[in-house]
Amino acid sequence: MDNNKNILHKDTKCSAEHPHTQPWYGNLKYLVLGILFGIVFVKAEIISWFRIQEMFRLQSFHMYGVIGSAVITGMTSVFIIKKFNIKTLSGEKISIAPKTFNRGQIYGGLIFGFGWAVTGACPGPLFAQIGTGALAVIVTLLSAVFGTWVYGYFREKLPH
Template sequence: MSDRERSPLFLPVIYLGGLVFGLGLAISGMARPEVVLDFLQFEDFGLLFVMGGAAVVSGIAFAVATRYLGDAPLTAREYTRRVKELDQNVVIGGVIFGVGWGISGICPGAAYASFGIGNYPILWAIAGMFLGAYTQGYARSLIGGNGVEI
């Protein structure tokens, strides 16, 4: 099955997944920047349990799917692992991401959920994320790189 033959359920399932993700973040309180900042200051470890629970569920799902399914049911692509080496760009990008997370108190997924629960000032952080990603892409195009490296 080629990409053109992917399931007609592809987009509705992606939408449903995002809806469940956002609902989970909102219910757990992780869509509130002050809760995330409390975690980063070692005052509230709820985020650890939310992330740990998500990692366990995702790990089991991927382990089962890659072992027992030949192709992804919605995209019809073969299950493969994307192996990325730990290079300077991963480290620098991770540090920049962490600083942005610490300053804003929110990561990208939670920022959208935070907006969804009525935290409209979070739009400044979302705009900053887009500007940062655009700046990196623009810098890469000036250098002439094909990958994400700058």
């Protein structure tokens, strides 16, 4: 049972014999990449509360197109990683654990979707929304952090 729980909570991992240590400025590339990703979010209007409301009201295809292209890109990427045994830039093997369905995914998806519809934000665009000056989204960020803490606290008691 414990082995199964590890598989459920550790979906993807990279294994290296010697962990790499780097100076703090080695992470600046991730900051730059994050900023560029945020700019793309803003330009594509996927952080727009109005675009998200259009999606939930079935009034526009815009967000469905974005989400659909992300799913196709992810599926293609995983297929290529598995087919060609792609490794990380530092040569680590990428292993993707098989997924198992449980009813908690339904409950979590419903709670996530409800929160997304009410707030107009999901975890990805939160920081981009704050970066555009939508400071009210800080409440959503704090709620997401609190929700994550609550999940961690009650995880063992939730349906499997």
